[in-house]
Amino acid sequence: MLPPNMHCNSNQHMIGRRQFLGDLWTGLGVTAGAGLFAHQLGASEVARRGKSIVVIFLDGGISQFESWDPKSDLETGGPFKAIPTSVPGIHISELFPYTARQMHRMALVRSMSTGLDDHGLAKNLVRSGRTTRTATEYPELGAVVAKGLERPDFPLPGYIRTMASGVGGRGRDAAYLGPAYASVSIGAEAGGIRNSKLPEGVSPESDQRRQDFRRFLNERHRRRVEAPEIDAYSQSFTQAQRIMERSELFDISREPETVQASYGKSEFGKKLLLARRLVEQEVPFVEVSHDGWDFHHNNFEFHLHYVADIDRPFAHFLEDLTQRGLLERTLVIVMTEFGRTPKINAGYGRDHYPNAWSIAMAGCGIQHGAVIGKTDPKGVEVTDRKVDHRHLFHTYLRAVGINSSGHFQIAGRSFPIADPAYGPIKELLA
Amino acid sequence: MVVVQRLTNLFRPLQVLLTTCLVAVVACVSRADEPPPLSDRIDQVVAASYHGPEIPSAGDLEFLRRIYLDLIGRGPMIEEVRACLSKLEQRPGESQAIRREVIDELLDRDEFSRQYARVLDVMFTERREKISVLEFRSFIRQWLADKKPLNELCLEILAADGTGDQWRPAASFFINRDADPNLMTRDVGRIFFGRDIQCAQCHDHPLVADYQQSEFFGILSFVNRTYLFLDNKQNNKPLLGEKADGPLEFASVFHPERGKSPAQPILPTAMAMDAEPMFVSEADAYLVPPEKDRRAVPRYSRRQQLAVLATHPENQSFNRNLANRLWANLLGTGIVHPVDMHHAANPPVSAALLRLLANELVTCRYDLREMLRQITRSQTYQRSQTVPQLESWQGPGGGIAGLESELVNVDRQLRELTPREISLNEEKKEATTALNKAQADVNRIQQQVDTERATLQKHTAERDAQATKLTGIQTRKKTTQELLASLKTAHAESEKIVLLRPEDKELIVARDLLKTRLATATAAATAIDNEVNEQQEESNKAERRVEDQRGRILALANRRLALGEFVAEARVVLRRVRHREQALLDQRSDHEQNKTRITTLKNWLAQRDQVRQSIAAGQNDQSDVQKQQLDSLQTELLKTWRRSYAIGSVRGLSPEQFTGATYTTLEMYRPVREKALAEWESTHKANPAERDDVHKRQVFVSAAVAANMWDTVEDLIVERFSAPAGAPQDGFFATVDQALAIQNDPDYQKWLKPASGNLVERLIALDDPNQFAEQLYLSSVCRLPDEEERTMIRELLSQHAGEREKLIQELVWGVLASAEFRFIP
Secondary structure, X not given: OOOOOOOOXXXXXXXXXXXXXXXXXXXXXXXXXXXXXXXXXXXXXXXXXXXXXXXXXXXXXXXXXXXXXXXXXXXXXXXXXXXXXXXXXXXXXXXXXHHHOOHHHEEEEEEXXXXXXXXXXXXXXXXXXXXXXXXXXXXXXXXXXXXXXXXOOOOOOOEXXXXXXXXXXXXXXXXXXXXXXXXEEEEOOOOOEOOOOOOOOOOHHHHHHHHHHHHHHHHHHHHHOOOHHHHHHHHHHHHHHXXXXXXXXXXXXXXXXXXXXXXXXXXXXXXXXXXXXXXXXXXXXXXXXXXXXXXXXXXXXHHHHHHHHHHHHHHHHHHHHHHXXXXXXXXXXXXXXXXXXXXXXXXXXXXXXXXXXXXXXXXXXXXXXXXXXXXXXXXXXXXXXXXXXXXXXHHHHHHOOOOOOOEEEEOOEEEEOOOOOXXXXXXXXX | OEOOOOHHHHHHHHHHHHHHXXXXXXXXXXXXXXXXXXXXXXXXXXXXXXXXXXXXXXXXXXXXXXXXXXXXXXOOOHHHHHHHHHHHXXXXXXXXXXXXXXXXXXXXXXXXXXHXXXXXXXXXXXXXXXOOHHHHHHHHHHHHHOOOOHHHHHHHHHHOOOOOOOOHHHHHHHHOOOOOHHHHHHHHHHHHHOEOOHHHOOOOOOXXXXXXXXXXXXXXXXXOOXXXXXXXXXXXXXXXXXXXXXXXXXXXXXXXXXXOEEOOOOEHHHEOOOOOOOEOOHHHHEEEOOEOOEOOEEOOOHHHHHHHHHOOOOXXXXXXXXXXXXXXXHHOOOOOOOOOEXXXXXXXXXXXXXXHHHHHHHHOOOOHHHHHHHHHHOXXXXXXXXXXXXXXXXXXXXXXXXXXXXXXXXXXXXXXXXXXXXXXXXXXXXXXXHXXXXXXXXXXXXXXXXXXXXXXXXXXXXXXXXXXXXHHHHHHHHHHHHHHHHHHHHHHHHHHHHHHXXXXXXXXXXXXXXXXXXXHHHHHHHHHHHHHHHHHHHHHHHHHHHHHHHHHHHHHHHHHHHHHHHXXXXXXXXXXXXXXXXXXXXXXXXXXXXXXXXXXXXXXXXXXXXXXXXXXXXXXXXXXXXXXXHHHHHHHHHHHHHHOOOOOOOEEOOHHHHHHHHHHHOOOHHHHHHHHHHHHHHHOOOOHHHHOOHHHHHHHHHHHHHHHHHHHHHHHHHHHHOOOOXXXXXXXXXXXXXXXXXXXXXXXXXXXXXXXXXXXXXXXXXXXXXXXXXXXXXHHOOOOOOHHHHHHHHHHHHHOHHHHHHHHHHHHHHHHXXXXXXXXX
């Protein structure tokens, strides 16, 4: 049975609440933003703020052998050796020397077993935390977190995908949660969000006048008719203006030279730096993707180059978050859609392998230096604590304080937040 | 071979019903005491459940913008506003009549068919695109222009298979869903019956008690034989193929121990077909059998049965869903809301209203225009959105005591329902038992048929074996006879030789040998003849067994059909019981909702009295707390009134309406319209009769304007303002990318530049600030500016006289970006 007061939890009320605070912002005017976006907050102060998730998505499927679960087996292990890390007893691939020194901040899950080996389906699986039956689309983690960590007065989108340059639009990844929680792509430069600069021929004064007239009309309209939808619409313009006023927020060239240098010149480094700036602003969910990890040929040579591209910036990202007191409230996940085969094929490649693979994470509520699960010496089967995307989904949400066994109430319908038949990996939660 | 094909039977109840409707219609026309029009009855039903102060009608101009947006998807052009204003001025006191004229005139326009083609396209496809949406829209537009019934449109959509250019677009519904069986099932349930049964796919719905797993499989049984066929002879054009079988069983994932149940093709509220025809063998079941690169076409199509049953006037869930969706389009909220959640725990806000509309839909034969005409004529549709001032309201006539006695009354009515519910429940049990029994009989025969079919297979194999044997013997017979013939000749010749050379002993020996061999061969030939005869006999017997077996199956099939009639009858009985059950359920839910509404009002009145007493007694502390409680009771009360349509609803413009409103306000249509008119004149020079055909010219011009409008404005607005493909499209949302696009998109800015007769250019030319203000407001939000607004505009114009063009663009932008423009008044 649906709850009898099904309309009382509707997002109309949420909008109403948001609008109330939104009007306060409008009232405070232009200067009010400065405090919210100010940098250099003390570590303890930051720690009290809202939580965030950063997903680093290695698109295509990184090899667990060449990363988090190296094997010395002659037949399957490949040419790279395992190196010790900052946690005694944990070894990872020698391709990750910088990350190895951050292991005391991280946790590994080496017993992922998900069953799907098609890129598209597998991505949908790990991003949505569900095994989709047809006829139902589930929202992705980003949208769920944007909704779960929603705050009425928050001026930025809750789910941001980073881009190195260019401007992006709204994604279609929020399913039944609605477009308000869908991803917004943002480039790592001023105006990195589409239409965030005044068009040619409109001066700031001119913009001011037209906005004043708009608000004048809205105010008069509100005297005649009141509804949360109407307020939400007015509020979206306020939000847009705040994004425009703060377009430097997306501009990583505002960072000191040394900081920019420390993240490196690569696209990935730039996106990570943008992610850090966004996490500082308490954006609930940020995704940083790194593409091309699908090495059916020359797996080892490619991993050598690709891992080199991410190892140092990633390790620096964790270091930087720690220094700024952000890692305590930020969950960082290194995600991919599946692992690679133990068998090395004729072209020295590894093919898709969803039966036994790994995921790494760090920060916010996650046990430091933990390793969950085990695979056999050849890396063929999971031999201990087999888990899948559904357990992980619960775990991510719990780590940032979202009750993953609860429900979202959307327009008179009730949706379980995560797959109700599963639960989190408890030993991973600090 | 088709045993019996009696599709026509399906139409039997339809004909009866249509005849009844006809009688009803005729009766309406001929009798003097005809029932009041639907619009009045809507108002009566809504008024019956409302006890608040009278809510005024929306102002004439508010109504004008509302009705234009709802019926033709755009606001009125300034000329249309002015024409209406002068009509109102010339005919004082005739506002109601003028409103009706406007409704009728809009419904008659080509623009109406265009707008509703989009509305219905979004309803059916929910913005999924595979077959071009343009084709589908123009298919619907033509349907509406031809004034054909809506249920038949739905029938075509469910039945089409994508072949034939004329009907191809209708197949969009299934093809755009890739003919995925579960998705087809879910969306047939949602869009045609208003029941989102997807959670009943794997088990009975955990939250909704009346969404049974059997219901999901009931619909699935109609569509699971349909599949997407890519025709490689036509560039892999997607079509729909259908198999002739596809038995289905289901088991609950929560209760695997209960075992599997066979799925019956049956729709919600027990709509099901008469007994299905049966074919002796699989090959008989196809017009085109399924082969590689060939689209299978069965002789008997379950999907076509679905089309007929789904859109049948006796199908209550179809009628209620369609009525509810049409209503929700005009009033913002469905009587059942969300519109795809019709079930007992989410009752209609007024079941009486839903019944009225659903029945009327049948009576008017699914005439879309008539339904919209009646709904928009009602006071309910035309109500003002402004919340009433409750401070000065005295409360309902009878006061709190009156409400209390009404509550007692409602309780009595509820009690009176109980015995009727109990006895109906008994009837339902009986009807269900009867149906199950009849179905069991059919199932038993079906089992026998299955056994006999296996035997037939055995017999057929046996017959084939016997035939092979016979052929073998006949081959041997042929060899033997050839040998015999040669031996006969040789023996006869040897006799002749012996007569010529009687002394040659060796020849005699040879002749004797031939004689012996001949005797042996003759004996063998006789034997093989017998063998052939015997085998022939065996073969004949085997053939007869096959024929007999086919006959037996035929007989069983006929018997099954006959028994199927009982099932069909039992279903009719059950369906009638279900209809009465629905009627009782509706009464109960209306009484209960009424009770809640009265109680809410009573509590508010009582609280207000208390506050007043406390104030009178000077108890300020107490009155503050009480005031807060009063406020929350009042919010609740107003919500109840708005939900039950006593106060006008607040609705955002749909993406299509927003597109139309923006384009029209900016008057981008002017050059297009002029060009189209000139083109019409020049192409029809030779034919003045055609040239002066107002309707044809209107269609021509509105097609040109529509094409230009979608070319210009659609890209910037529609995708940003619509929910993702496949999701329900009726919710409102505001996101930052929308606001950013309106503020900063260079295209949007371009529309604000003065050009060929557009709004900005015309405003620049207006020197009088008063006229300026009127033109700006009438073109955009369709109302006259008040004094304060006129003053504001006048001051701005004089302050910024130096940059007049820029200022005008700012003002126009301000109006377009305002909340007033974004919502239906």
